Amino acid sequence: MDVSADIVIDLLLGGSLVGILYLIAAVGAVRAFRVRGPRAPSSPHAPPVTILKPVCGDEPGLYENLRSFCEQDYPTVQVVFGARHSGDSALPVVRRLMRDLPDADLSVVVAGGTRGANQKVGNLANMMSVVRHDVLVIADSDMRVRPDYLTAVVSPLGDPRVGLVTCLYVGRPVRGLWAALGAMSINYGFVPLVLVGRLIGAMEGCFGATIVLRREVLDRIGGFAPFSNQLADDFALGEAVRALGWRAELSRYVVDNLVSESEFRQLLQHELRWARTIRAITPFGYACSVITLPLGLSLLAVALSWGSAEAVTVFLIAYICRLILVRVIERTFGLDAESSWWVPVRDLLSLVVFAVSFCGKKVVWRDRELRTGSDGRLFAGRSSR
Known part of the structure; x- marks a missing residue:
């Protein structure tokens, strides 16, 4: 084996050892997080929403x-x-819901006059024309919640120092292998990373699963307009709120994210969008995040070293630590147990996504092809259809 191969193997093993320490820290961070279970509404702070x-x-x-x-x-x-x-195919679903719930206060805004490449943000700006209440809850369409959701996420705004509330989310696959792998990425990759960052004070995330804020706060940050060309609009909104001195609160309530990718291409496009978003807004942090995949790194070391005892030992330690973390996450968040064999497959796929994310700036979002700038800004492309 030549010297360059030895260096690569040593780097892989070194990264794996650091990653094993991360897995141990992640177990502690997940165990320290107390998920809010279903309960009756009891908060005295329940303003109209x-x-x-x-x-x-x-x-x-x-x-x-x-x-x-x-x-x-x-x-x-x-x-x-x-x-x-x-002609949006979601509108028949919305109208059916409005027919089925005639007593609910539901309305729909259809308007195409949006500015900026981020059409979701433009959509939100148009929707503000019919808003009647001062507390706003923004949530992506692929999220599902229990009846006690609003009580849980609105109550922290009773503290005037809190400017924004956000939620973790876990993946719930709809059906099929690719959806299951997508959910595993959320549950065993995203969730522990957020909780470790929160534990050490290195991550103040804001997630599209839920953003709760007062209209006054939204007005102070300039409304939705400043985020009309941001790919990570949720992250940017959270940063803007914190920059004005308010605190962003991570709720104990956990939202379900319905994962529905039915083919590999969809899964890869979705995960590349996530990866390139993070790389655009925090390039150094994203590059360092490879250490969160010690199972994949050590497996590569095993392959390159032709199964050396040292590499196999590190791989087995990483595998055991990874499985412990997976089981702790499953128990904490009430997830179905995944087969142990899929864990290294998922980590290898994450390593592939990590590597490919450096090979371009294109992202596909809701069948639109876009490019990311170095600061996370979006530039319109074309439809991917």
Whole structure:
């Protein structure tokens, strides 16, 4: 074996050892997080709320997802749906929901006059024309919640120092292998990374699963307009709120994200969009995040060293630590147990996505091809269809 191969193997093993320490820290961070279980509404802080639900196309489980936000154990709720054009395939689902829940305060805004490459943000800006309440809840269309959701996520705003509330989310696969692998990426990659960052004070995330803020706060940061060309609009919004001195609160409530990718191409496009988004907004942090994949790194070391005892030992330690973390996550968040054999497959796929994310700036989002700039800004491309 030549010297260059030895160096690569040593780097892989060194990264794996650091990654094993990360896995141990992640077990502690997950165990320290207390998930809020179902409970009756009891918070004294329950101001009227408007939920903003931008939609773009039909997707598996869309009706059930949207309905879960409309059936809340909460005093006063307005739900506003928004689409960019009258032919959007999500609109028949929205209208069916409005027929099925005639007593709910539901409305829909259809307007195509949006500025900027981020059409979701443009959609949100258009929806503000019918908003009636001062507390806003923004949530992506692929999220599903329980009836106690609003009570949990709105109550922290009773503290005037809190400017924004956000939520973790876990992946719930709809059906099939690719959806299951996508959910594993969320549950065993994203979730522990966020909780470790939170534990050490290195990550103040804001996630599209849920963003809760007062209208006054939104007005102070300039409304939605400053984020109209941001790929990571949720992250940028959170940064803007914190920059004005307010605190962003991570709720103990965990939202379900319905993962519905039915083929490898869809899964790869989705995960590359995530990866290139993070790389654009925090390039150094993203490069360092490879250490969160010690199972994949050590498996590569095993292959390159032709199964050396040292590499195999590191791989086995990483595998055991990874499985412990997976089981702790499953117990903490009430997830179905995954087969142990799929864990290294998922980590190898994550390593592939990590490597490919450096090979371009194109992302595909809701069938639109876009490019990311070095600062996370979006540039319009074309439809991928």
